[in-house]
Amino acid sequence: MEIIFLTFILVLSVFLGFELISKVPATLHTPLMSGANAISGITLAGAFLAAGATDNDMASWLGGAAVAFATINVIGGYLVTDRMLGMFKSKRGQ
Amino acid sequence: MDIAIYTNLAYIVAAALFIFGLKMLGSPATARRGNAFSSMAMLIAVIAGLIGSQAVSYEVIVVGMLVGALIGTLSARLVAMTSMPELVALFNGSGGASSLLVGWATLYYFEGDVVPTFTAATIVLAILIGGLTFTGSLIAYGKLSERINSAALVFSGQRVLNSALLLAIVACAYLFCMDPSATSVYLYALLGLALLLGVMAVIPIGGADMPVVISLLNSYSGIAACAAGFAVGNNILIVAGALVGASGIILTNIMCKAMNRSLANVLFSGFGAAKTAKAVEGEVKPISVEDAYYILEAASNVCFVPGYGMAVAQAQHVVKELGKILEANGCEVSYAIHPVAGRMPGHMNVLLAEADVPYEQLVEMDDINPRIENVDVAIVIGANDVVNPSAREDPDSPIYGMPIINVDQARTVFVLKRSMASGFSGVDNPLFFGENTRMLFGDAKESISGVIGEFG
Numbered sequence: 273m274e275i276i277f278l279t280f281i282l283v284l285s286v287f288l289g290f291e292l293i294s295k296v297p298a299t300l301h302t303p304l305m306s307g308a309n310a311i312s313g314i315t316l317a318g319a320f321l322a323a324g325a326t327d328n329d330m331a332s333w334l335g336g337a338a339v340a341f342a343t344i345n346v347i348g349g350y351l352v353t354d355r356m357l358g359m360f361k362s363k364r365g366q
Numbered sequence: 367m368d369i370a371i372y373t374n375l376a377y378i379v380a381a382a383l384f385i386f387g388l389k390m391l392g393s394p395a396t397a398r399r400g401n402a403f404s405s406m407a408m409l410i411a412v413i414a415g416l417i418g419s420q421a422v423s424y425e426v427i428v429v430g431m432l433v434g435a436l437i438g439t440l441s442a443r444l445v446a447m448t449s450m451p452e453l454v455a456l457f458n459g460s461g462g463a464s465s466l467l468v469g470w471a472t473l474y475y476f477e478g479d480v481v482p483t484f485t486a487a488t489i490v491l492a493i494l495i496g497g498l499t500f501t502g503s504l505i506a507y508g509k510l511s512e513r514i515n516s517a518a519l520v521f522s523g524q525r526v527l528n529s530a531l532l533l534a535i536v537a538c539a540y541l542f543c544m545d546p547s548a549t550s551v552y553l554y555a556l557l558g559l560a561l562l563l564g565v566m567a568v569i570p571i572g573g574a575d576m577p578v579v580i581s582l583l584n585s586y587s588g589i590a591a592c593a594a595g596f597a598v599g600n601n602i603l604i605v606a607g608a609l610v611g612a613s614g615i616i617l618t619n620i621m622c623k624a625m626n627r628s629l630a631n632v633l634f635s636g637f638g639a640a641k642t643a644k645a646v647e648g649e650v651k652p653i654s655v656e657d658a659y660y661i662l663e664a665a666s667n668v669c670f671v672p673g674y675g676m677a678v679a680q681a682q683h684v685v686k687e688l689g690k691i692l693e694a695n696g697c698e699v700s701y702a703i704h705p706v707a708g709r710m711p712g713h714m715n716v717l718l719a720e721a722d723v724p725y726e727q728l729v730e731m732d733d734i735n736p737r738i739e740n741v742d743v744a745i746v747i748g749a750n751d752v753v754n755p756s757a758r759e760d761p762d763s764p765i766y767g768m769p770i771i772n773v774d775q776a777r778t779v780f781v782l783k784r785s786m787a788s789g790f791s792g793v794d795n796p797l798f799f800g801e802n803t804r805m806l807f808g809d810a811k812e813s814i815s816g817v818i819g820e821f822g
Contacts, residue, residue, distance in 0.1 A: 274599060275484055278595070278596055278599065278601060278604055281601050281604050281605060282592065282596075282604050282608055285604065285605045285608035285609060285612075286608045286611070286612050288385065288609070288612075289388075289608055289609040289610075289611070289612025289613060290612045290615075290616065292385065292388045292389055292392075292609070292612075293388065293609075293612055293613040293616045293617075294616055295389075295392045296388075296391050296392055297392070297393070297394070298620075298703070298705060298711070298712060298715070298730050299394060299703075299712060299715045299719075299725055299728050300391055300394060300397055300712060300715070301617060301620075301710075301711035301712030301715070302450055302454070302710060302711060302712035302713060302715065302716045303391070303397065303401070303712070303716070304391055304613060304617070304711075304712070305454050305580070305581070305584050305613075305614075305617065305710065305711065305712075306450070306453070306454055306457065307387075307388075307391065307401055307404060308584055308587075308588065308609075308610040308613045308614065309454060309457035309458060309461060309584070309587070310404065310405070310408065311384060311404065311408070311588075311606050311609060311610050312461040312587045312588050312590075312591050312606070312607065312610045313408070313461065313464070314408065314411060314591055314602060314603055314606035314607065315461070315464040315465050315468050315591050315594050315603060316412055316415065316464075317411050317412060317414070317415025317416075317418075317600060317602055317603060318415070318468045318594050318595065318597075318598045318600050318603050319430075319464060319467070319468050319471075320415050320416050320418075320419035320421060320427060321415075321419045321468075321472075321475070321598055321600075322467070322468055322471030322472060322474070322475070322598075323419075323421070323426045323427045323430060323471075324419055324421025324422060324423050324424060324426065324427050327422065327423075328474045328477065330474060330548070331471045331474035331475070332423070332426045333426075334467045334470050334471035334474075335426060335427075335430075335467070335468075335471045336426035336427070336429060336430040337430065337463075337467050338430075338463075338464045338467035338468045338471060339426070339427055339430030339431055339434065340429075340430040340431070340433045340434040340437075341434065341460040341461070341463045341464035341467065342434065342460075342461075342464040343430065343431045343433070343434025343435050343438060344434045344437045344438040344441075344457070344460045345438070345457055345460050345461050345464065346408055346412070346434075346438065347434065347435045347438030347439055347442070348437070348438030348439070348441050348442045348453075348457060349438070349442075349457055350401065350404070350405040350408070350442075351438065351439060351442035351443065352441075352442035352445065352450075352453065353401050354398065354401055354402070354405075355442065355443075356447075356450075356716055356719070357394075357397045357398040357401055358398060359447075359716070359719040359720050359722075360394040360397065360398075360719045360725050361719070361722065361724055361725070362394070362395060362724055362725065362726065363724035363726050363727070
């Protein structure tokens with residue numbers, strides 16, 4: 273049942289993703305990509321399970337590395353996206 | 367049990383905020399707030415994930431986060447806007463690596479218990495896609511930063527080798543799923559093969575096709591997160607991963623369309639070997655900075671068409687300065703951007719935004735083409751293939767059928783170029799020999815500064 277439930281979520285999210293992203297204008301495609309980089313750092317939530325939940329050394333090492341990689345994505349992705357989007361100014365704003 | 371309910375409720379809130387954040391990316395006016403919403407969603411999801419993991423030791427987590435935060439902050443702060451494609455490539459790679467590691471580590475979670483076949487299969491997917499994304503992105507980074515040769519690397523027997531590689535992966539995946547454990551020899555074989563696959567997948571792709579590759583790897587990093595989500599049974603990973611995956615696929619599709627090539631063509635064949643286009647003959651008409659100034663001074667509608675060369679010459683600031691002077695002179699100024707100009711989707715837009723060009727002046731190919739006849743001067747800066755009329759006129763040209771910005775139909779075209787070398791595709795460009803084309807040879811930045819000096 274769990275498999276069906278997770279697949280259900282997957283299918284709906286894919287459709288929603290296509291709807292949302294196809295409305296993003298070409299001007300913002302680079303920030304969209306770096307924003308997507310940040311979102312893919314969501315594996316952090318999964319990495320915690322691996323890093324802290326067992327006392328197996330190997331699992332901790334792998335989990336710790338996963339936490340580090342995912343945090344690079346989250347922090348780096350959001351900061352650089354914000355930096356870029358801050359540069360997009362309207363004519364009226366000047 | 368209680369904790370699981372609260373974490374899942376938090377995940378629902380996070381998913382809603384992610385979606386809302388992406389929706390706000392639909393306009394430059396709301397995009398920055400959208401990014402803030404998205405980062406809030408991430409904070410909620412991460413806190414919920416941390417509590418929900420019921421971790422017994424936090425040391426590894428804290429160290430990992432500190433290291434990641436330090437690297438992330440530094441790279442985001444220090445990167446130059448011209449190097450954005452390299453940074454996105456590296457971030458794609460680290461997303462892939464993280465999914466690979468999560469999938470791998472999940473095996474230890476079962477400690478002696480039998481790993482269900484479905485979980486084993488999703489772990490295999492997380493490792494495969496994650497590994498492929500990781501090394502593929504590193505190669506893409508190397509090509510983008512010119513640390514390795516950015517040309518397509520094709521050798522005989524490549525297809526046979528790749529087919530063998532895929533077969534080996536399928537075989538190992540099957541054998542691993544039959545008896546999944548953290549010590550299985552097939553697990554290590556899969557890890558190695560996945561990493562090798564990433565290298566093999568990206569080396570035959572040339573520098574000019576990087577917008578496609580980087581979009582596709584972006585998508586893979588999302589799909590890998592999805593697979594990791596299935597492996598650990600976490601729904602926020604699936605939602606967020608699917609959003610990223612969809613985003614990357616849409617961008618990949620846009621890039622392929624803009625080059626009039628199928629994805630298979632970009633991925634599996636080195637470019638331009640098959641056909642030979644007509645040799646272009648004629649006389650190029652060079653122009654001096656002073657003459658360029660006289661024409662621009664009299665123009666009432668000027669359109670800049672930037673390409674990767676503008677990024678290389680770091681010319682975006684002088685371009686904007688010239689644009690501002692022309693506007694003050696009563697001229698209408700726009701910047702026409704081809705979808706595959708530069709090395710990643712939207713690359714030129716970011717550079718011009720950095721130089722303070724208001725986003726209303728950044729126009730897309732489909733908006734400028736119907737009114738290109740009204741443009742007095744089209745100034746092509748470091749772009750080549752995306753303005754090559756052969757794509758429209760010469761059925762034998764390797765780029766035939768690719769939509770281009772029809773600058774040759776503007777009243778006058780200035781082409782800023784270092785020399786007469788051809789573009790990345792190696793195709794001759796009849797635009798340079800056009801009746802209404804004037805070549806302004808030299809470094810783009812110096813040429814434009816020269817024109818600005820004349821206005822002085």
